[in-house]
Amino acid sequence: MQPNPSTLVRETFPVGPLxxxxxxxxxxxxxxxxxIDPGGDHQLILDRLDALGLKVVSIIHTHAHLDHFLASGEMKKATGATLHLHKDDQFLWDNLEMQCRLFGVAYTPVPAPDQWLQDDEELACGCGVALHTPGHTPGSMSFWFPQDRLLIAGDTLFRRGIGRTDLWGGDHQQIERSIRQRLYTLDEEAVVVTGHGPDTVLGEEIRENPFIRG
Structure with missing residues (x-):
């Protein structure tokens, strides 16, 4: 596979208790x-933005499980950036305290989203597009950056795995449909950033993912 010269700055790192x-x-x-998905450690995220010389204008979420937005409130407070989520996950966002209690995680209030993400919506900076990929949650989103062949898949698709569907609002048929119809139709050479764990390559998942093969 030929290397793809990136036109964007991209850095991914694990944050938060999960x-x-x-x-x-x-x-x-x-x-x-x-x-995308500031799941904790807001100061670390701010420090990385400073080191990269970047100013955050929007904070977007693949879905509204607690581990993906624990630092969203602090990030908004520090930067003034807008919060974005698909409306179908509002019920999870509104129940952050309940989620934290169930997982034994400290609760920090987070303000309501500023804008609801739409399917095929162009993202801030004009560099990518939002894809509605329900299944892990009803409002799960993936973010596709075609020029860089970069896919942010959240907890929908993992390296040789797929997202759980036994939590609130999960639906196995939906996640299978989302992966087959929305993700596996993208560029097979795309790098996939998963919600947890290592990156993968889309073509490898199409051929080798034991849960959903293309």
Whole structure:
């Protein structure tokens, strides 16, 4: 596979008590960035933005399980960036305290989302598009950056795995449909950033994922 020269700044690192992968995606020209799934450690995320010379303009979420937005409130307070989520996950966002209690995680209030993400919506900086990929949760989203062949899949698709569907609002038939119809139809050479654990390559998952093969 030929290396793909990236036009974006991208850095992914685990945050929070459950090791959620937080991703910064930035435009090297405008220095504007989006932060995806700030699941904790807000100061670490702010420090990485500073080191990269980027200013976050929007904070977007693949879904509303607690480990993907524990630092969203602190990030918004520190940066003024807007919070984005698919409306079908509002019930999870509204029940953050309950989720934290069940998982034994300290509860920090988070304000309501500023904007609801839409399917096929262009993301801030004009660098990517939001894809509605329900199944792990009703409002699960993936984010596709075609010029960089980069897919942020959240907890929908993992390296040789798929997201759980036994939590609130999960649906196995939906996640299978989302993966087959929305993700496996993208560029097979795309790097897939998962919600937890290592990156993978989309073509490898199409051929080798034991749960859903293309």
């Amino acid at each position: 090791g959620c992968n937080c991703t910064i995606v930035g435009d090297p020209q405008t220095k504007k960035a989006i932060v």
